[in-house]
Amino acid sequence: MLGISVELGTYSVKFLSYKIDKKSTTLINSDEVVLEYDDDYLNTQVSEDSPVDLVLWNLQFNTIKNYLAQIQVDFQITMEIPSDLVSMRYLTLPVKSKKKAAQMLPFQIEEDLPYPISNCHWAENLTVKGEKTEAIVGLVKKNHFEEFFNNLTQHNINPNILTNDVSVFDSYIKKNASEFPSSFCIINIGHTTTRGFYFHNGTLVSNHTSYVAGRAVTDAISKTYSISLDEATIYKHQNSFLLLEEQFNQVNENQKEFAKVMDSTMAPLLSEIKRWDIGYRVQHGSTINDIYLCGGSSNIKNIENYLASKLNANIHFFDPYQSVDAQQIDQDNRLRRKFSQTTALSSSMTSKSKLINFLKGDYTLSSSSDLPIDSMAFISVRLGVISLITCLFFLIQGFLANRQTQESQRYLSSLYKNAVIKDNISRSIIRRSRRNPQVIINKLNQKNKLIEQEVKVVQSSLQTNAFSSFMGLLNLISGHNIEIIKFVAQEDHNIDFILSSDSLAPLESIERKLKEDKSTKWFLDLNKNKKTLSGGGVIKK
Numbered sequence: 140m141l142g143i144s145v146e147l148g149t150y151s152v153k154f155l156s157y158k159i160d161k162k163s164t165t166l167i168n169s170d171e172v173v174l175e176y177d178d179d180y181l182n183t184q185v186s187e188d189s190p191v192d193l194v195l196w197n198l199q200f201n202t203i204k205n206y207l208a209q210i211q212v213d214f215q216i217t218m219e220i221p222s223d224l225v226s227m228r229y230l231t232l233p234v235k236s237k238k239k240a241a242q243m244l245p246f247q248i249e250e251d252l253p254y255p256i257s258n259c260h261w262a263e264n265l266t267v268k269g270e271k272t273e274a275i276v277g278l279v280k281k282n283h284f285e286e287f288f289n290n291l292t293q294h295n296i297n298p299n300i301l302t303n304d305v306s307v308f309d310s311y312i313k314k315n316a317s318e319f320p321s322s323f324c325i326i327n328i329g330h331t332t333t334r335g336f337y338f339h340n341g342t343l344v345s346n347h348t349s350y351v352a353g354r355a356v357t358d359a360i361s362k363t364y365s366i367s368l369d370e371a372t373i374y375k376h377q378n379s380f381l382l383l384e385e386q387f388n389q390v391n392e393n394q395k396e397f398a399k400v401m402d403s404t405m406a407p408l409l410s411e412i413k414r415w416d417i418g419y420r421v422q423h424g425s426t427i428n429d430i431y432l433c434g435g436s437s438n439i440k441n442i443e444n445y446l447a448s449k450l451n452a453n454i455h456f457f458d459p460y461q462s463v464d465a466q467q468i469d470q471d472n473r474l475r476r477k478f479s480q481t482t483a484l485s486s487s488m489t490s491k492s493k494l495i496n497f498l499k500g501d502y503t504l505s506s507s508s509d510l511p512i513d514s515m516a517f518i519s520v521r522l523g524v525i526s527l528i529t530c531l532f533f534l535i536q537g538f539l540a541n542r543q544t545q546e547s548q549r550y551l552s553s554l555y556k557n558a559v560i561k562d563n564i565s566r567s568i569i570r571r572s573r574r575n576p577q578v579i580i581n582k583l584n585q586k587n588k589l590i591e592q593e594v595k596v597v598q599s600s601l602q603t604n605a606f607s608s609f610m611g612l613l614n615l616i617s618g619h620n621i622e623i624i625k626f627v628a629q630e631d632h633n634i635d636f637i638l639s640s641d642s643l644a645p646l647e648s649i650e651r652k653l654k655e656d657k658s659t660k661w662f663l664d665l666n667k668n669k670k671t672l673s674g675g676g677v678i679k680k
Contacts, residue, residue: 141167141210142488144481145203145218145298149195150174150330150353150435152202155481156214157463162489164463169478172202192221196287200294207296216298217484220497222334224283225303227346228276237265240272248276260284260502262495264306266313275343277303277495288502297504304480306495308336309343311483313493315462316341323429324419325457326412327480328436330354333408335415339423347415351408353436359404380440381405383448401439409449416450431457433479459483615652619645624671634659635675646672 146153151174156167176198207214230247232240244263249256263276291298308325325336331354335347356379361371382390382398390398416427430452432442437456447454459482460475469475475482487494498504571578616623616638625637640646646665650672653661663674 141212141214142485143207143210143214143216144484145216146481146484147199147219147221148174148330152199152206153478153481154206155478155485157485157488159489164486164489166460166463166465166468166482166485169468169474169481170206171477172206174198174202193286193290196290200290200296203296204294216296217300217302217488217494218296218298219307219480219484220279220284220287220301220303222304222332222348224279224287225277225305226279227305228274228278229344230274230276232272232274233270234272235267235270237267237272240265240267240274244274244276247274248278252278254280258282260497260500262497262499264309264493264495266493273342275306275309275495277305277497279497284497284502292504298498299504300492300494301497302484302494303497304334305336305343305346306493307480307484307487310487310493311459311462312338312341312343314487318461319431320429322419322423322425322427323431324415324427325431325433326437327457328352328432328434330435333411333434333436335412337415337419337427339419339425344423345415345419347411349408349411351405351411353434356401356404356436356439359400363400376438381442381445383441383444386441405445409446412450427452429453429455431455433457433476435477437476438473459486462486615649616645619648621645621649625673633675633677637671637673639669639671641670643667643670646670 140158142157142159144155144157146155151171154168154170154172156169158165158167174195203218207216228248228251230244232243232247234240234243241263245256248261252259258281259278260281261276261278263274266273291301304327312319319338319341321340323338325338327334327336329352331350331352333349333352335349336343337345337347353375357368357371357375360366360374360379361368364371366374379401380394380398381401382394387395387398420426430446430450432446432454433456443454443456446452456472456476457479459479463482463486465475465482468478484494568578568582620640620642622639623636624639625635627635638646638649643665650663650665653659653663653674653676659676661674661676663672665672
């Protein structure tokens with residue numbers, strides 16, 4: 140899917156088309172559409188119901204709408220909210236959990252707000268560092284954001300991410316911190332504002348705004364040479380330059396006069412940059428030695444040497460193109476500097492986005508989706524590979540399962556030939572078991588239960604020891620001439636007997652001994668006529 144980064148400017152709207160493939164950003168096309176308006180147009184359009192911002196937004200949104208209408212493929216938009224609507228907060232929270240940090244944010248924000256927090260809309264980016272969480276928060280007055288948001292949706296513009304320039308540079312530097320020194324700043328010289336972004340050890344720590352920018356140069360040229368703003372704009376883009384003090388003697392009077400005009404125009408901006416640098420030095424104890432320039436007005440000739448001399452710093456041009464494939468767009472450095480910010484925005488889409496997104500809560504658009512954007516071809520290839528691996532997995536599983544089934548069938552066939560199975564299992568059950576082996580298992584379980592019951596019966600019968608009772612009686616009659624006529628021991632403790640003798644003496648002796656036996660309860664009957672002793676007893680447990 141095509142990605143489009145949009146930068147809203149007061150002079151023009153910039154569009155940068157790109158594609159992401161395997162976490163690599165390829166720039167496809169860059170377009171700049173100049174907004175056709177002047178002060179007379181603004182004066183006729185501005186009213187109490189339509190302030191300057193609203194008139195400008197309508198121009199910008201109509202430009203975006205007309206541009207997008209020409210695109211014939213699916214696309215996703217990432218754009219920036221005007222920087223003058225947003226105020227930033229840089230907070231350090233004493234927790235290492237993003238969830239807890241997010242809960243603390245409203246209280247931290249409200250401490251220095253000049254109005255209730257309920258009157259503002261905010262978005263944040265949280266980064267956990269050790270035991271602390273660093274937060275960059277963008278705040279917009281709710282009525283201003285609602286006006287911007289409603290105007291955006293009325294033009295049927297549905298971006299996936301609505302961020303701001305602070306978050307764009309913050310996200311880019313976090314990804315590429317190793318390519319920059321520990322202390323540096325990025326100066327983006329635009330049409331109506333110059334923006335400064337100050338970094339310390341790869342972290343954005345402050346941002347600043349100056350209203351000395353390209354428009355100030357145009358106005359100065361127009362007033363000095365009494366030409367129209369359009370003519371002054373053309374001259375600025377094609378011929379403007381800055382001179383070092385030692386270069387004034389090397390040019391003619393006209394060039395010297397123009398350089399003085401430029402010098403006086405840039406002086407307030409230089410003073411503000413020096414003031415920003417002092418604030419950074421006080422806060423972090425280090426000096427800014429490296430400054431990176433970008434923006435359309437950074438194309439003024441000799442600006443690099445001029446700022447290096449005035450600010451006593453190393454001046455570089457900010458180059459986000461080294462992190463993307465930019466072969467398909469214009470190679471002119473002057474044009475590329477105009478698109479530095481949109482290029483940094485586009486390159487931030489290759490991984491999980493660290494961008495602040497103001498489209499949240501009540502302001503979420505239905506077309507919003509998570510980035511990064513992958514090309515459909517790459518997604519299709521990945522899905523194809525995953526599908527192939529899944530199919531191979533199931534084919535292997537099916538092959539192994541089929542082989543195990545065949546081995547089981549062969550084992551069952553040999554099992555059915557076993558003599559024990561043939562003698563105990565009917566043929567009908569064997570036939571049924573070929574389809575459902577559980578049948579024969581159930582039958583064998585039934586047989587097993589019957590065998591277990593028979594074993595228990597045998598074991599219980601072995602516990603009955605009637606012979607021990609018989610031996611006990613023999614011990615009593617040993618040494619006497621006594622005949623055992625009857626002896627029955629139903630269990631080891633139930634005894635019934637009849638004894639006979641030629642005389643009563645031995646029988647009376649046995650009777651006496653049995654009565655003395657306390658372990659058995661005896662029922663005895665001595666028949667003196669028949670000379671017999673009958674009885675029964677129950678052995679006490």
